[in-house]
Amino acid sequence: xxxxxxxxxxxxxxxxxxxxxxxxxxxxxxxxxxxxxxxxxxxxxxxxxxxxxxxxxxxxxxxxxxxxxxxxxxxxxxxxxxxxxxxxxxxxxxxxxxxxxxxxxxxxxxxxxxxxxxxxxxxxxxxxxxxxxxxxxxxxxxxxxxxxxxxxxxxxxxxxxxxxxxxxxxxxxxxxxxxxxxxxxxx
Amino acid sequence: xxxxxxxxxxxxxxxxxxxxxxxxxxxxxxxxxxxxxxxxxxxxxxxxxxxxxxxxxxxxxxxxxxxxxxxxxxxxxxxxxxxxxxxxxxxxxxxxxxxxxxxxxxxxxxxxxxxxxxxxxxxxxxxxxxxxxxxxxxxxxxxxxxxxxxxxxxxxxxxxxxxxxxxxxxxxxxxxxxxxxxxxxxxxxxxxxxxxxxxxxxxxxx
Numbered sequence: 001x002x003x004x005x006x007x008x009x010x011x012x013x014x015x016x017x018x019x020x021x022x023x024x025x026x027x028x029x030x031x032x033x034x035x036x037x038x039x040x041x042x043x044x045x046x047x048x049x050x051x052x053x054x055x056x057x058x059x060x061x062x063x064x065x066x067x068x069x070x071x072x073x074x075x076x077x078x079x080x081x082x083x084x085x086x087x088x089x090x091x092x093x094x095x096x097x098x099x100x101x102x103x104x105x106x107x108x109x110x111x112x113x114x115x116x117x118x119x120x121x122x123x124x125x126x127x128x129x130x131x132x133x134x135x136x137x138x139x140x141x142x143x144x145x146x147x148x149x150x151x152x153x154x155x156x157x158x159x160x161x162x163x164x165x166x167x168x169x170x171x172x173x174x175x176x177x178x179x180x181x182x183x184x185x186x187x
Numbered sequence: 188x189x190x191x192x193x194x195x196x197x198x199x200x201x202x203x204x205x206x207x208x209x210x211x212x213x214x215x216x217x218x219x220x221x222x223x224x225x226x227x228x229x230x231x232x233x234x235x236x237x238x239x240x241x242x243x244x245x246x247x248x249x250x251x252x253x254x255x256x257x258x259x260x261x262x263x264x265x266x267x268x269x270x271x272x273x274x275x276x277x278x279x280x281x282x283x284x285x286x287x288x289x290x291x292x293x294x295x296x297x298x299x300x301x302x303x304x305x306x307x308x309x310x311x312x313x314x315x316x317x318x319x320x321x322x323x324x325x326x327x328x329x330x331x332x333x334x335x336x337x338x339x340x341x342x343x344x345x346x347x348x349x350x351x352x353x354x355x356x357x358x359x360x361x362x363x364x365x366x367x368x369x370x371x372x373x374x375x376x377x378x379x380x381x382x383x384x385x386x387x388x389x390x391x392x393x
Contacts, residue, residue, distance in 0.1 A: 018372055018373075018376075019372045020213065020372075021208070021209045021210075021212040021213045021372065021375070022209055022287075023209075024208055024209055024212070025206075025208075025209075025292055028205065070264060070267070070268055071264070072286070073260050073263055073264050073267065073286040073289060074257065074260045074261065074264055077256055077260050077289050077290070078253075078256075078257070081252070081253055081256060112290065113209045113287050113290045113291075116286070116287060116289065116290050117209075117283055117287055120283040120286055120287070121283060124282070124283060163384070163388075164388075165384050165385070165387035165388030166380075166384040166387070166388075169205050169380075169383060170380045170381070170383045170384035170387065171380065171384075172380070173376050173377070173379050173380030173383065174376065174377050174380035174381065174384075176376045176380075177372075177373040177374065177375070177376030177377035177378075177380060178373065178377070179373075180371070180372045180373035180376055181368075181371065181373035184371065184372070184373065
């Protein structure tokens with residue numbers, strides 16, 4: 001597969017949220033404001049990119065030579081956890097207003113399945129270094145894209161007259177389902 | 188019976204709290220995969236609650252989350268090794284969603300909210316309760332998705348190398364009902380949305 005194909009596939013047809021169901025917690029949680037969606041998306045992209053590079057190197061030069069690939073899950077989650085901590089510190093120090101609005105969602109990136117999921121996909125599909133980076137970039141941009149579109153949609157959905165029991169999460173899931181059907185047919 | 192229904196409607200981690208729905212949506216294309224995922228999560232939840240509660244007095248507030256994540260990922264790694272050895276088809280069918288149990292919100296959530304503050308026996312009970320709720324929810328969704336998407340119900344197929352028993356029930360086979368929509372990701376979202384909506388509406392009555 002060419003790099004471009006990998007990128008587009010990760011961005012649209014194999015979208016992390018809509019096809020692989022990763023990162024739905026933050027998808028349902030943060031995305032009622034466009035600004036939060038972008039903030040969350042950028043933090044996720046940053047964490048995904050850096051931890052992709054780190055895990056690729058760790059996997060290739062430490063885990064595979066020492067024949068301990070069974071440690072992948074633990075190693076990767078530790079790398080992500082450390083990196084999220086650092087990102088949180090940076091945002092807290094330099095982007096106060098963003099920190100206020102994202103609030104509790106930042107620590108949740110550690111347990112955001114999207115990050116670990118993208119990294120595991122890279123390793124399991126045997127992507128080389130460049131392919132891994134493009135897959136990580138495409139996937140996390142796809143995450144931002146869907147988060148942003150959904151924030152816009154949700155704004156309008158909430159103004160409409162919906163059956164009471166379907167308000168909030170149920171209608172959000174149904175909307176996501178329709179988006180998933182559309183995204184799956186785009187290419 | 189009323190108590191069970193009450194629990195299913197009012198406290199279910201999936202339908203009411205909407206936690207850990209990544210795996211609920213991803214692996215539920217067959218009934219077997221769904222309940223196996225439920226069982227795996229149940230086992231990990233009980234053991235991790237037990238361990239977390241056991242060490243709750245040694246672990247300080249600041250390092251709680253990393254310690255719990257290491258405990259959970261160790262358990263997940265053990266399950267991965269066991270499944271890889273004894274049931275390769277199931278291991279392959281789960282794919283990346285098996286290691287992703289590490290970031291299942293229910294497990295870390297119960298560890299932080301309950302097991303880190305309560306006695307060992309109560310924590311095991313709590314883990315069991317949440318795990319059963321998850322197992323029931325994921326089984327229901329898997330059952331419906333396979334039934335309407337493929338017209339079959341797989342009781343046992345991937346794990347038959349361990350149990351020596353294989354059973355796939357064919358239910359529908361006409362041109363309308365097995366609709367591939369339910370097997371796509373969009374169908375999963377819509378089905379879960381409708382189920383949660385219905386349960387929301389029913390909650391007042393039970």
